[in-house]
Amino acid sequence: MKSFDVAIAGGGLVGGAIALELARAGLRVGVFDRQAPGQEASWAGAGILSPAPENPGMIPLVPLGKASRALYPEFVAMVEEITGQSVGFRPKGTLEALFSRHARAELSTIIALHHGLGLKAEPLRAEDARELEPALSDELEAAVLRPEEASVDNRALTVAVLEAAKRSGVEIFSASGVEALWREGGRCNGLILRNEKIAAKWTIVAAGCFSANINGAALYAPVRPAKGQMVALRAEELKIERVLWSEKIYLVPRNDGRILAGATVEYVGFEKNLTAGGIEKILSGAIELAPGLASARIEETWAGLRPDSPDHLPILGPTDVDGLLIATGHFRSGILLAPITARLIREWITLQRVSVDWERFSPMRFAEAQSEAATRQTPA
């Protein structure tokens, strides 16, 4: 029987980053993926590294996002040094474009919100924004510059993190789908594959939006897929330096000249179809933001499935099952949050304490809610 210090279900960026961090701390780690690793959300994402909350419900995530953004330079340098592969990290800031007639009032609210959360944000007049990013539309009323935000080529990063993990001693098993957690009483002894049991002192569920399909994991990781459609454009004449946002879409420039445009958020199960409505929404939003894109070449279209939790916040940390940890539910921020997720899981396993408070993200918040509901339903 294969035996590890740590067995990880799922070889996306989250599972890969955790494996790398633990191997570098001297642990024997096995990663088990049902297909070739790194082909799901971590491949499909846009790679924006933005700790700013998209809505008030995401405010609890800001400290984690800031901590992870701060780790990014050393995370990238470490992965690039181990592998010799570039991961397209672009610490150039992001720019949010405001089109409404009430842009000036919106601007002061947005800036105050960011400053209140300890996030850098600068108001820009339309002409100053266009000087920074000449591709922006003439219709722009004002903009917000977030100079500390960044982007990364998440496809290149995921490949490099998995390669760095291998070179650091992690064993990665493709076509090794995890069917169940190997539970005995109050302990998790490892993973159960189709024809094999894998023994481990620590077991981590990091199978993205598929985590709840692993037998025994759904109570702690009740995630569901949130489909996102994306388009990659190429426009030789058009230069975009920073990530650009509007209310409708975002544009993410890559080092190779591609401009990614995205993304929809759809709850339609596990299918990854591209739809006319989805692509239309992305393209019309992209052309509204940067009209020159009307003549851009469409190079690629795709869709991916984000792991979303019931409160849209990540699910991180230990459970009431000895040896079982969860690391999923990163929804729209899993690329941003991979370094801090890996760091906190490593701290917990090696030190039994963490440097950033993760109580709010505990897997027990769902397990406890379900057992309370079950108690209420049991007749006296």
Ligand SMILES: Cc1cc2nc3c(=O)[nH]c(=O)nc-3n(C[C@H](O)[C@H](O)[C@H](O)COP(=O)(O)OP(=O)(O)OC[C@H]3O[C@@H](n4cnc5c(N)ncnc54)[C@H](O)[C@@H]3O)c2cc1C
């Ligand atoms: C369109 C889109 C845009 C996005 N944009 C951004 C962005 O700009 N910034 C950002 O921070 N985040 C973004 N995200 C979110 C981010 O991509 C995800 O949160 C992150 O990639 C999740 O990583 P993961 O490793 O948990 O999951 P995944 O990458 O989905 O990996 C899960 C892995 O588990 C494997 N698996 C599944 N079931 C099993 C099983 N039973 N046994 C073994 N293995 C299994 C899968 O094969 C896969 O390899 C975006 C996502 C999408 C789809």
